[in-house]
Amino acid sequence: MSEAVPIPTPTPESAVAVAAAVGIMLAISAGIGVYFYRRCKSFDDWAVGHGDVGPLVTGLALTATWLSGWAIFGNAGLGYTYGWSGSWLIGAMNLMGLSLCVVLGYRMRRYAALGARTVPEVAKLRFDSRLVQGLAGMAMVILLIVYSVGQYKAMASVWKLTTGTDWLASLLITAILCAAYIMIGGYAGTQFSLALQGGIFMVIGWAFGIASIFWAGGPAKVAEAISAANFVKPGGVETPVPIGGYTAAIAPSYPGYDWLGVTAAMVMFLLMATGFPQNIARFLGTRKVTKKEYGVIMLIVALNCVTPLMVGAMGYAARAVWGADLMGSGPIYGDAAASLVSMAIGGSAGAAVFSMAVFSAAVSTLAGMVMIMATNVSRDLIQNGAPKVSPRVQLMLSRLLVIPFVLIPLWWTYTSPPPVLSEFMSGSAVAQAGIFFFVVAVSMYWRRATKWGAVATIVYGMGVALLHPNVYGKFVPPFGHWGVWALTLMLGCAAVYVAVSLATKPVPEERLSRLFPKKV
Numbered sequence: 001m002s003e004a005v006p007i008p009t010p011t012p013e014s015a016v017a018v019a020a021a022v023g024i025m026l027a028i029s030a031g032i033g034v035y036f037y038r039r040c041k042s043f044d045d046w047a048v049g050h051g052d053v054g055p056l057v058t059g060l061a062l063t064a065t066w067l068s069g070w071a072i073f074g075n076a077g078l079g080y081t082y083g084w085s086g087s088w089l090i091g092a093m094n095l096m097g098l099s100l101c102v103v104l105g106y107r108m109r110r111y112a113a114l115g116a117r118t119v120p121e122v123a124k125l126r127f128d129s130r131l132v133q134g135l136a137g138m139a140m141v142i143l144l145i146v147y148s149v150g151q152y153k154a155m156a157s158v159w160k161l162t163t164g165t166d167w168l169a170s171l172l173i174t175a176i177l178c179a180a181y182i183m184i185g186g187y188a189g190t191q192f193s194l195a196l197q198g199g200i201f202m203v204i205g206w207a208f209g210i211a212s213i214f215w216a217g218g219p220a221k222v223a224e225a226i227s228a229a230n231f232v233k234p235g236g237v238e239t240p241v242p243i244g245g246y247t248a249a250i251a252p253s254y255p256g257y258d259w260l261g262v263t264a265a266m267v268m269f270l271l272m273a274t275g276f277p278q279n280i281a282r283f284l285g286t287r288k289v290t291k292k293e294y295g296v297i298m299l300i301v302a303l304n305c306v307t308p309l310m311v312g313a314m315g316y317a318a319r320a321v322w323g324a325d326l327m328g329s330g331p332i333y334g335d336a337a338a339s340l341v342s343m344a345i346g347g348s349a350g351a352a353v354f355s356m357a358v359f360s361a362a363v364s365t366l367a368g369m370v371m372i373m374a375t376n377v378s379r380d381l382i383q384n385g386a387p388k389v390s391p392r393v394q395l396m397l398s399r400l401l402v403i404p405f406v407l408i409p410l411w412w413t414y415t416s417p418p419p420v421l422s423e424f425m426s427g428s429a430v431a432q433a434g435i436f437f438f439v440v441a442v443s444m445y446w447r448r449a450t451k452w453g454a455v456a457t458i459v460y461g462m463g464v465a466l467l468h469p470n471v472y473g474k475f476v477p478p479f480g481h482w483g484v485w486a487l488t489l490m491l492g493c494a495a496v497y498v499a500v501s502l503a504t505k506p507v508p509e510e511r512l513s514r515l516f517p518k519k520v
Contacts, residue, residue: 005321008343010164010351017352018162019170022359025200026177029193029363033181036189043391046186046398047117047375049285051109053188055293057195058286059300061364062105064198065278066098067307068151068365074425075308076338079315080326082254083226094305097273102297104274105283107444112284114514119277119284119372119440120380126443127451128511130384135458137380139435140277142462143428144369148409150425151362151369153335156413158358161339162351168414175406178363182371183399187285190367194282197360202304204357208350209310212341216317225320252481253469255426261483267490268426272433274441278368314338366406374401427468430486434493435461442497447516453501460496464489 040046053061111122120140124133155174156167163170182190216222252258255265273279289297318326318337321344326336342354378397383389439457443449464485466472473479479488506512 005344007322007325008340008351010162010343011348014343014348014351015163015165017348018159018355021352021356022170022174025197025356025360026174026363029196030177030181032193032196033183033185033189036185036192039188040184040186043395043398044117045188046395047284047379048112049186049188049191051112051285051287053191053286055289055296056300057192058282059297060196060198060202060304061191061194061368062101062198062279062282062297063098063202063301063304063307064194064361064364065282065368066101066273066276066365067198067201067304068147068154068361068425074150074154074335075312076315076318076341077333077335079312080319080337081315081334083229083316083319094269094273094308095302097269097271098279098301098305099298100270101273101276101279102301104441104444105280106286106289108280108283109286109288110515111444116284118375118379119281119436120376123440123443123454124380124384126449126507126515127454128507129451129454132439132451132454132458133380134384135455136436136439137376137384139458139462140432141373141376143432143465144277144373145405145409145412146428147425147432148366148369148405149412151366152410152413154362155359157335158339158355161336162343162355171410171413174359174363175410178367178370179402179406182367182374183402187371190371191282191285194364194368197364198304200360201357202307204353205307205311208338208342208345208354208357209307209313211345212314212317215341215345216320222313222316222320226316229319229323253474255482255486257482260481260487264430264483264486264490265426268430268433268486271437271490272429275433275435275437276429277372277432277436277440278365280436280440281368281372311338314341317341366409370402370405373405374398377401426482427465427470430489431461431465434464434490438493438497444515446501447512448501448506449497450501450504450506452504453497453499456500457493457497461489461493464492 039050108116108122111125114125116122116125118137120133120136123136124130126132152171155171159165159167159170181193185193213219213222216225252261255261255268315334315337318341322340326334326340339351339354339358342350344350346353375398378394378401382397383394435458438449439454443454467476467479467485467488469480469482469485473485479485
């Protein structure tokens with residue numbers, strides 16, 4: 001098939017088109033930030049806005065921070081590299097996980113009304129503990145830096161594939177513009193920019209996913225090609241998990257290796273949507289909504305949660321048309337599938353439109369995480385340790401801290417890019433799911449949760465995170481299996497959280513009464 005349809009290569013025309021499309025999207029996002037600058041004069045304004053964000057913007061912004069580079073770019077790489085087994089990560093449990101986030105997220109408004117300006121500060125109010133706030137803030141910074149690398153890798157890959165030029169300059173410009181609209185527009189400017197970007201990649205992801213299947217010859221032809229393909233990863237072994245009558249040759253460090261890994265992947269997707277700080281923070285500045293408006297949010301969530309599946313189909317289409325040819329094109333390999341398919345379908349225009357979608361997905365999540373990390377340090381670490389720091393100083397520090405947090409993961413990506421994007425990002429996702437789903441989300445509903453239960457969960461989760469199969473787990477035999485590691489972390493966090501909470505003294509009832517008001 002690869003002889004009939006040559007693998008596209010970048011041209012001067014595609015380079016100009018991609019640069020223009022991405023530039024327009026970033027310019028509009030920056031313009032939104034400038035618009036909201038006039039309303040962003042205090043730290044509270046910058047951190048949570050004015051509590052008046054509606055359902056349409058909230059829904060699109062939430063899906064934008066959730067469906068990042070892994071959804072619009074990395075999932076096609078999974079589908080291409082692993083075939084049907086890649087489907088276990090392509091959107092698995094998306095709808096259920098993000099729907100749960102919507103249900104739990106609106107409880108954040110209660111904490112925002114009581115003065116919470118960051119996600120760790122929600123934990124501080126819940127447990128009356130600056131220790132919990134500080135530990136949560138440090139853990140979030142570490143895990144979000146790792147996850148940010150994935151956003152840059154997605155943008156770098158699509159830029160290189162569609163323009164043929166070095167990506168460092170383009171990402172530096174992207175980082176600068178992203179930092180600018182976060183610094184000046186704060187929460188409200190970022191929230192509206194996220195909504196724009198969420199809408200862009202939802203429409204484009206659906207369009208290209210459907211088009212790619214018919215470009216490759218139709219559903220039956222793609223299914224036949226995938227079933228007959230030989231997906232062999234060096235050192236891989238046969239998985240006992242049959243998907244559509246097909247088994248893939250993959251290593252135990254991959255989630256779809258066996259049913260244990262599949263189970264762990266589903267648990268991860270269920271917990272991580274709410275466990276992601278950049279997701280749950282989308283509700284800190286929202287207003288109260290009606291049942292009808294709540295339905296609008298859920299409709300947006302349902303539509304956009306299917307986007308990863310649509311983009312994943314581009315990976316299947318690429319495998320059906322080009323076989324294993326892309327596996328010889330390092331350092332991007334199978335992650336190149338979606339961009340190359342977009343170029344094959346639409347030429348320079350296709351490359352430009354899809355590149356804009358990738359940058360929208362990656363920049364939106366990056367922006368949400370950078371703002372979280374900046375306020376984690378200024379509010380949850382500096383102000384937490386020195387309570388007399390003025391709001392004016394907090395605002396200045398938060399804005400300045402945006403700069404290093406857009407540059408650190410960029411440097412990591414430039415010096416040591418991860419080989420398979422979604423595999424790399426799943427390590428941070430599991431840790432965030434295991435720790436913050438319980439410490440933040442469940443704690444807003446379970447009265448018996450305690451300070452020491454939260455502390456123990458954070459410490460345990462960060463410790464087990466180091467045993468990831470590609471870190472230290474490869475030296476500890478049981479943790480060379482991704483499913484063993486992931487379930488040990490997530491279920492272990494649940495057990496530690498509950499056991500330590502039940503064994504320690506709860507928060508006094510008089511303090512809990514304002515967080516858990518009695519229903520009349």
